[in-house]
Each structure stands twice: as structure tokens, then as C-alpha cells.
Amino acid sequence: MMDFRISSLSEVPALAASLPKADEAARKAALARQNSLTKPPGSLGRLEELAVFMAGWRATARPEIALAQAIVFAGNHGICAQGVNPYPQEVTAQMVANYRAGGASINQICAVTGAELDAVELDLDRPTADFTQGPAMTEAETLDAMNRGAAAVRADADVLILGEMGIGNSTIASAVAAALFGGPVAGWVGRGTGSDDAGVKRKIDAIERGLALHGGKDAMGILAALGGREQAAICGATLAARSRGIPVILDGFICTSAAAPLFGAAPALLDHCLVGHVSVEPGHRRLLDAMGKEPILNLGMRLGEGSGAALALGILRAALACHNGMATFGEAGVSDK
Secondary structure (H helix, E strand, O other): OOOOOOOOHHHOOOHHHHOOOOOHHHHHHHHHHHOOEOOOOOOOOHHHHHHHHHHHHHOOOOOOOOOEEEEEEEOOOHHHHHOOOOOOOHHHHHHHHHHHHOOOHHHHHHHHHOOEEEEEEOOOOOOOOOOOOOOOOOHHHHHHHHHHHHHOOOOOOOEEEEEEEOOOHHHHHHHHHHHHHOOOHHHHOOOOOOOOHHHHHHHHHHHHHHHHHOOOOOHHHHHHHHOOHHHHHHHHHHHHHHHOOOOEEEOOHHHHHHHHHHHHHOHHHHOOEEEOEOOOOHHHHHHHHHHOOOOOEOOOOOOOOOHHHHHHHHHHHHHHHHHHHOOEHHHHOOOOO
């Protein structure tokens, strides 16, 4: 298969019609198997739904996860000039080094749930522009980040876990969500990495000024005007995964908001995406409701870096273990009547 590339932002909505869809025959076969296993139908709840979901996207009635790839994309943001984050942007590069050294939370969770982790930094020495002064990225910069995200996806992955790191990107996430779905900005803004009340007010003010400056754009235009390179990379990786029939597990508020422009362009572009958990960031539940997504876990987390999505991989593995390993009524000699 040729590498997946995006040549213009305007082509993204039409991809919903051309990219692969779930295999209905495999999905039906998986559902029939679920209903023949030694349990009351539906008794495993969401685990059954996850197994059938995986069957449809992997185009096999009995899907397995040989390779789970996790990617943390990292970028820096010009909006930090507005005092929206209590930490310096040098922390982004320092955390990338921590991922590569194995010292972060995501490393430990991936080790437990069986995911191979990649950390991809995106021009950390060149932050995006301050969106209160102009567009955060040009179309060319947005496409470059999207295609770098797409190129990071392994063709042999069975599931893709997405996360992010970037000082200032909770402001970016709130701005993108507010631009796409509307409503008072304050309802989308949380404390992120630990902003105090004054910091939250600065975030709201910066976002309101950015929305006033960049109003009227379409979904992918919103990504360029208000987003960041790691957000664009998440969009590119999500589309590349779809082109190969690889299901995606999105992480928390920032990661879900990063993929939201694809939903805004065409909701079906996220049909292959699960959401690993619901963050305590106040905008995440609103965002999930707007997108019709139900998270797998709710553990009061707000760390980012793919941690909730990687945890959800353990649930997904358990769902497939039951689906593939349980005996049917006939095999076990158990009466189903």
C-alpha cells in the first residue's frame, strides 16, 4: 500500500466517502459468535461491543492484537506568549526525552498493556504563531504536520493509540472545541497543567480574542488557525490509520479535540475511533457528547500523553480474549435453551 498523504485541507471532507469502512460481514459474524458463547447474550456489555467493533474494522470475525502502536506527538505553541500556562515551553522537549528514556507514566502503562511507544516531536524549536495575532499555522505548515503524523503510523499495527504533549495545548484544545461546537468559552476551559484562577481567565481571554479574529472558518481551517502541530499530526495519523483499517483509541480532552476537526469536516471520518477515557477537564464530556462518543474508562485522569488510551487498550485486549477464547455452547456441551 502506498503511503497515505494529504495534499490540501479542502480534500479532507471527501475522504469520508473514499476511505475504507467497517466490514459488515465480519461485524455480523463476530456478533453471531458473541451470541453463541457460553454466557447470556449481552452479559459482557461493552466488552461485546468492542469485540464486534474490532471485527468490523479489522475485517475478520476473530480479530487479534499482535501490534498495538502508541504515539505521543509533541509540539509548542505561540499562544504561550499570552501567559496561558505556568510552565516554560522547554518542558515539552524535556518530556519527550523522558518518554524516550522510559520514565513517564505512558511508558509504564504501555509496558503493562502491551503497546509499543513512539514519541514524535514536531519542530519544538519553532512554536506555532500566537493565534491572537494571526493564524497559528499556514495551510502548508498544517499539511506538513498532518503528513508527518500519517507517516508515523505503522502499516502492520492492529490498533493505534494516540496521545500528545505540548505546553499550552489545553488552551489550543479549548479554542478548537469552542470554534467547532460553540457555546461560552468558559465552559470549554479547565486548569490544564495547573493554572490558577488568574491563569484560567487569561486562557479564556486569549481564546475569545482568537475566536473573534478567526471566525467563519470551516473545520480544517479552524485546525490551521487555532491548532498546533501535534493536533494536526493526530489528524493525519487518524486518517492514515483509517486508510489501513486500523482502529484508533483517542486519549483525553486535548487528543479528542485534536481529532475533532475531522468530525467537523465529516463525522464519519472518526467512525473507526474509540475514546479511551473521559478526562476531568470540563470540556471533555461536552466534546464527547457533541461527537456522540462514549469513553471506555472514567478514572478521574487528566494527564494526557496517551495514558488513558493506553489503559483502555487493556480493556480492549480483555474483550478480544473473551471473544476469541471462550467456548461456544456447542463446544462446551452446555445447553443454550
